[in-house]
Amino acid sequence: MHAITIPEPGGPEALVWGEVPDPVPGEGEVLVEVAASAVNRADILQRQGFYNPPPGASPYPGLECSGRVAALGPGVSGWSVGDEVCALLAGGGYAEKVAVPAGQLLPLPKGLDLKQAAALPEVVSTVWSNVFMIAHLRPGETLLVHGGSSGIGTMAIQLAKAVGAKVAVTAGTREKLERCAELGADILVNYREQDFVEEVRKATGGAGADVILDNMGAKYLDRNVNALAVNGRLAIIGMQGGVKAELNISTLLTKRAAISATSLRARPLGEKAAIVAAVREHVWPLIDAGQVRPIVDREIPMSDADTAHRVVEESGHIGKVLLVAP
Structure with missing residues (x-):
């Protein structure tokens, strides 16, 4: 078969389309003939040499298909x-x-073509596990999503609205904020021009956000805690703004707040299967009913994965960038 390999870490040009041995499904695995995959920030980190696959995983990038x-x-x-x-x-x-562990498979949702479905597994599993299984977002609460126009962000907006929550988002352009509003976002913050702490407090009568889904990490840690409501929950899923920061524990104590930090890739198979099962139970009916849908920015041939990585790194896209197999 053909696959994208990374002979040496580097820029997008490090991605090489070439022949490799076919995978063989092991105990409890299913072999999938791939129609499409999607680009995630973790793929870029792997290409750069900063995020190696867990032991036993495929050496090729791609966290969903x-x-x-x-x-x-x-x-x-x-x-x-x-x-x-x-x-x-x-x-x-x-x-x-x-080759995929059977517990990580999901059926094709109604109303989607096979390529579109590649935009779902990573973002839906990330949002559902963090916002709902860990942070327990409830109807009537306020969710703040950083990077609202990203694949994660566009899915978080839709799922939060589907359960009756209010949604605040940050993004860097008017176009991106307008797309977030079309998906249901109630509070729009241009992070280049506005202070998200002030804007979220103003929009919530001074209370703050009950749940924050954060992809920035260190850069936003202190401000995220300040933006939390009493009994608020901060879910950290990325490190785009660095890995080390100081935190005023007094503020956290005063707010009786909680911070969680998770990743999906290296979790044990049983944990991933439980998340996928929860997604199938709770999210798939929403997709089948047309209440939630993947937002796809564009489709690019898988052999041109370097182009797709450049698009994502330039951050001009909205939603997911798909890689379509031959």
């Missing part, structure tokens, strides 16, 4: 050859075939 089941490994039940699926991966999505 869609496609058709091509073969079943030993011990797999509930799936059949030819089933149209999408999948959460620890790696290997930038390829024509990938």
Whole structure:
């Protein structure tokens, strides 16, 4: 088969489309013939040499895919050859075939084509596990999403609105904020011109955000805590703004607030399967009903993954950038 390899870490040109051995599904795995994958920030970090795959995972980038089941490994039940699926991966999505633990497969939702479904597994699993399973966002509460026009952000807006929450977002351009508003965002903050702490407090009568979904890490830590409401929950899922910061514990104590930090890729298979099962139970009906949908910025041939990485690194896109297999 063909796959994107990374012979040496570096810029987008480090991504090389070439022939590699076909994967063989092991115990409890399914072989998927890939229709499409999607670009995530973690793929860029892997390309740069900063985020190696966990032990036993495919060495190729790609944390999600869609496609058709091509073969079943030993011990797999509930799936059949030819089933149209999408999948959460620890790696290997930038390829024509990938072996996937059966617990990380999801059926193709109603109303979506096979390529569109590649935009779902990573963002839906990340948002549902952090905002709902850990931070327990409830109807009537306020969620603040940093990077509201990203793949994660566009999904977080829709899911939060679907459960009856109020949504605040940050983004850097008017166009991006307008797209967030179209998806249901109530509070729009241009982080280049406005202080999100002040804007969220103003919009909530001084209370602040009950839940914050943060991709920035260190750069926003102190301001995020200040933006939290009493009993607020901060969920950190990225480090785009650095990895080290000081925190005033007194503020955290006064607000009786909580901070969580998670990643999906290296979690044990059982934890990933539990998240995927929760997504199938709670989110798939919303997608089937048309209440939630993936936001796709553009589709690019998988062999041109370097172009897709440049698009994502320039941050001009809205939603997900897909890589379409031959």
